[in-house]
Amino acid sequence: MGRYPCCKVDEDLKKGPWTSEEDEKLMDYITKNGHTNWQLIPKKAGLNRCGKSCRLRWTNYLRPDIKRGEFSIEEEEIIINLHSLLGNKWSKIASHLPGRTDNEIKNLWNTHLKKKLLKSGIDPVTHQPITDPNLLLSLSNLMNPFESALRLQAELTEIAKIHIIQNIIQVLNTPPPTLIPSLQENNYPMQQCYNNIIAPYDQILTNELSPISNNLSDNMVVNSSILENNMINNVDNNSEYSSLPSLVPVTPENSVPFDQQIIDMINPSYYDDFYALEKILDDEANII
DNA sequence: AATCCGGTCAACCGCTCACGT
């Protein structure tokens, strides 16, 4: 298997941009005969191109159902959501956007969306807030230097807080068995913290993920179409251009987003506890 | 007016996958 020459090297086939005459020939042939074998098409259509080049020209440009023009905000949000779930699976992403090609989406991602996420402080690879100080530093260089220094410091403080919260969650989720009975009594500040802040958050996650986990196949692979549909349905049609879709975990079972949106979902009566905890963490982060 | 530079996008390259034999 492996590599193969898609066209014979000595055939001296044309490369580069297509002329309108070539487009017309290919269009005419496929409209009349369809495309069953791409290797035969150039010869039959009278083109001095390789089959692969013809296929690409057809699928990315000549196809009648191609949607031309700028991407809408909704389309961009769908792409961002799907990318967080699927990664660089451009063809899979394109299958959710009728009339858009994988090449077009890939170009949009590399030229616009990646930068848009970076500017919003989101890592375009993981779709999580940027935690790499080097990346933050390079990002900050893109902005006003005076503003960026302050911003960078604030972001690093936030990151430290997030790390501490994640550690607390991890510890609370795996208590030693001997501690459990005593913790039930709610007398310990950390247990109160768990009961008031993290438990509701846990509940929300459980409720959100249960429809997905119910659809696990035998080999325990998440049913991606359900996830994908959830992502698409989450798009807010009224959102501003500057706003971004809610953060979504790359792998729901491994990563825990701790953004404001999740906090907003928790009963407001828990806010006081959360801010109390945040203040403690603020102090700890300042020490760090 | 000339040159440079960065952004965009069509097209190509190299690879893997799927399927037939």
Next chain:
DNA sequence: TACGTGAGCGGTTGACCGGAT
């Protein structure tokens, strides 16, 4: 089962364009 081949995918390239210098 192994192999050959066509199709498709994702990364990269390079031509083109417009704005800045």
